[in-house]
Amino acid sequence: MTSTSGLIPGDDLGRGAPGREAQGRGPNRGGEFSQEDDEAPAAGWGAAISVTKVLGRTRELVRGPHAILKMNHENGGFDCPGCAWPDDRNNLHLDVCENGIKHVTWEMTRKKVGREFFAAHTVTELSGWTDFALEDQGRLMEPMVYDPANDKYLPISWDSAFELVGATLRGLDGPHQAAFYTSGRLSNEATFLYQLWAREFGTNNLPDCSNMCHEASGRAMTDALGTGKGTCDIDDWEKADLLIVMAVNAASNAPRMLTALADAHRRGAQIVHVNPLVEAASRRTIVPHEFLAMAAFHATGTGTMDVQPRIGGDLALLRGVAKAVLERAETDPSAVDALFIERYTANFETYRKAVEEASWEELTLQSGVPEKTIRDLADRYLAADRTIIAWCLGVTQQEHGCDTVREIMNLLMMRGNLGREGAGPTPIRGHSNVQGNRTCGIDHRPTEEWLARLDAACDIRAPREHGLDTVTTIRGMLEGSVRVFVSMGGNFALAAPDTEATFAALRNTDLTVQVSTKLNRSHLVHGRAALILPCLGRTERDVQASGEQGVTVEDSMSMVHISYGMRKPPSPALMSECAILTGMARATLPDSATPWEYYVADYDRIRDTMAKALVGFEDFNRRVRLPLGFRIRQPARERVFLTPSGRAEFHAAPLPDVLPRAGKLMLSTMRSHDQWNTTIYSDDDRYRGVKNLRTLLFMNRADMAERGIGEFDLIDITSFARDGSTRSVYGYRAVAYNIPPGCVSGYMPELNVLCALGDYSGQSDQPLMKHQIVEVVKQ
Incomplete structure (x- = not known):
């Protein structure tokens, strides 16, 4: 059994006091926590x-x-x-x-973390600080190496740091004893160099944050459509009659989407938000660049319907909509697009049978949504000529995430909402270049076609065997089969599941390398040797031998564009991501024929090679400098489906039983509004009305009453893993919220500790961050 006091873990899990005020270094200096009804737009x-x-x-x-x-x-x-x-x-x-x-x-903070800071603080001391306090110290200024003799980080030259990485990797028994992780912010150019280094070294151990976020989306869409990406672009959002937005609070996770939702509302489109919690994004907004609206406090609607399925109930909900559509088709043949189904799809009759066999009683029980509401949603779908369905992690971080995404494809295909304007699937990606990372090679399961093009463009022989993802990398570190862990950005120690196991895994390595802009928990939970390598941020000018450089990113709708930093770096010792990768690669592969130094001197040269290696990146340097860049071709958008059958494929997955056992609840983790991934700016969550509190659990009032729990009562939460083990956090606060009975929700990364390493989806291998069985008791 694993136990923690429910705080973001320090060196000892749970160090500190409630409210994140350990050592007085939290974002809020004292003050009472509270929840207010917040109906502001x-x-x-x-x-x-x-x-x-x-x-x-x-x-x-x-x-x-x-x-x-x-x-x-x-x-x-x-x-x-x-x-x-x-x-x-x-x-x-x-x-x-x-x-x-x-x-x-x-x-852009002016605060700086240099050698003086590290000289004044041991790692053990820093481990007791809150995560806000660590990042709030400012920007990292120079490369540092851990000295176990005094438990401090010491300055190290770049050349010595690179040689430490290279010598350690060369000294391994084989390349598969190393893993190369990225968080999703890495530029396309740095991504390409990163995967080239790993593959030339000899491994596909390239875990990334997608393994924890949208792996289910990629696998399911590939199965159904032959592509792992959505088919819509932003113009489609301007033409859709119906937008179904599932499992995302756009106001916090993709706030610029609010503009698209407000525009859709004004033109009369239907906007349905499907989420266990009714979130701010489903109500109304004042768009900041609409100055007259701001001056007049005039809000625009962002939703026309809220549907609240139970956690895990999305598949049953979607199948219920499909059932209503098929029932309508019995008297109205136009309810389904028979021509599209006949010409472009496979397996429809098998799917039709599965839908017809599902009873309304079962669909409403498993979805937690009344039949009338499901039929209302179906009526809106039938009335719309062009429908977009968008979704995020509330769909994917579950056991049946792939099945649910395939059900989204099924529903779209039934009415031909693929390959035409204003219609199609839109996975809402999180970090700024997470989709570009996968496109440019961060993939532990690359295809033969992809590797063959890389080999031809770079004159290497990449390994063919699949590598490790996030979960198997952690397991490998625990077992000792992975001895070196390199991380380009992110805060792996807190982003990963099973916090205690992840900590132990990182500490069991020979070397951890963290390429970062700011101090975070992953620098304190390290291997026997450890390096902190500070890099330039996206806002900073990157000057190399040929002059100022731009880097490219791919957004969640496959648009690729170029980005130039605007400000002077805070330290002359900082290096770009590309330069750091070049230094580590050359030190690891001293005899490599890859022109690493040539590449980093002028990023156009990297892009020229990428143009040869990557499908859709032809004429990269010219096209990315066009206004707004360019969009990578999506065959499925043109109704070209690269599946084994050559058609879009219906899938008839069985309906899962998602009801928690008697006395248990289903937990989903999420972010607060004042948070981005593992970076926490304050303890407030404005859109949910919470102030000065993160160690909380949102609960249905009936569930609270059943357990004798009052508002803000102290509670303990215990999760139940598949292997029979339990994990607990203590001293949380119960907060009443509009959430379905049997469901509870709280913040990550604090609650990641409850997700056992072995609790991952058999479909996507994703950790079940939003599908945890828990018990809640009053203290």
């Missing part, structure tokens, strides 16, 4: 006030607004390092959001 003046506070707190009242005007813009602008939502195609001024501004100002 998303974005608008609430966001503007929050941004003003952030700019004031970070003392960026001049540089901050200047950066805001350059973010997500053509003509030398830089791409927001936050989410992957597409940029506006009309060069909109203020194509920004509250969280993007927080992200940028957090990176």
Whole structure:
């Protein structure tokens, strides 16, 4: 049994006091926690006030607004390092959001973490600090190496750091004893160099954050459509009659989507939000760049219907909609697109039979949604000529995530909502270049076709055997078969499941290498040897031998564009991601014929090689400099389906039983509004009305009453893993919320500790962060 007090883990899990105020270093200095009914519109003046506070707190009242005007813009602008939502195609001024501004100002801080800081603090001491406090110290200034003799990080030269990496990797028994992780923010150029280094070294051990987020989406869409990406672009969102937005709170996770939702609402489109929690994004918004609306406090609707399935009930809900559509087709043949189904799809009759055999009693029980509501949603679907379905991690981080995404494809195919304007699937990717990372080679299961093109373009022989994903990498580190862990960005120690096991795994390695901009928990949970290698941020100028460089990213709708930093780096000792990778690769492969130094001197040279290696990147350097860049071709958008049958394939998955056992609840983790991935800006969650509290659990009032729990009572939470083990957190606060009975929700990364390493989907291998069986008791 694993136990923790329910705080973000320090060196000892649970060190600190409730409210994240350990050592007085939390974002809020004291004060009472609370929850308020917050019906204010998303974005608008609430966001503007929050941004003003952030700019004031970070003392960026001049540089901050200047950066805001350059973010997500053509003509030398830089791409927001936050989410992957597409940029506006009309060069909109203020194509920004509250969280993007927080992200940028957090990176632009004037605070610095240099050798003096590390000389004053041991790793053991820093391990007791809150994660907010660690990142709030500022930007890392120079490479550091861990000294076990005094438990401190010491300065190290870049050349010595590279040689330590190279010598350790060369000394392994084989290349599969190393794993190369990335968080999803790495540029396309750095991504290509990263995977080239790993594969030339001899391994496909390339775990990434997609293994924990959208792996189910990629696998399911590949099965159904022959592509792992959505088919829609932002223009389609402007033409859809119906938008079904599943399992995402756009106001926090993709705030610029609010503009698209508001525009859709104004033109009369239906917008259905499917989420166990009714979130701010489903109500109304004031779009910041609409100045008259801001001045008049005029809000625009962002939703026309809310549907609240139980956690895990999305598949049953979608099948219920399909059942209603098929019932309508008995009297109205236009309810299904028979011509599309006949010409472009396979296995429809098998799917039809599965839908017809599902009873309404079973569908409503498993979905947690009344039949009337399901039929109402189906009526809206039938009335729409063009439908887009978008989804995020609330669908994918479950046991049956692949089946659910395939059910989304089934529903779209029934009415021919593929391969035409204003219709199709849109997975909502999280980090700014997570989709580009996969496109450019971060994939532990590459195809033969992909590897063959890489070999021809780079004159190497890449390994063919599949590598390790996130879960198997952690297991490998625990067992000792993975001895070196390299991480390009992110905060792996907190992002991964089963926090205690992840900590033990990292500490069981010979070497951990963290390429980062700021201090975080992963620097303190390290191998026997450890390096911190500080890199440039997205906002900073990258100057190499040939001059200033731009890097490219791919958004969640397959648009590739170029980004140029705008400010001077905070330290001359910082290196770019590409330069750091080049140094590590050359030290690892001293006899390599790959022209690493030639590449890093001019990123156009990297792009020239990528143009040969990657399908869709032909003429890369010219096309990426076109206005707004270019869109990677999506065959499925053209109704070309690269599946074994050559058709879009229906899948008839059995309905799972997602009801928790008697007395148990189903837990889903999520972010707060004042948070981006594992970076926490404050303890507030404005859109859910919470102040000064993160160690909480949102609960249905009936579930609270059944357990004798009152508002803000202290509770203990225990999860039950498949292997029979339990994990517990203590001293959380119960908060009543509009969530279905039997369901509870709380924040990651605090609650990641409850997700056992062995609790991952058999379909996608994703950790079940949003599908945990728990017991809640009052203290």
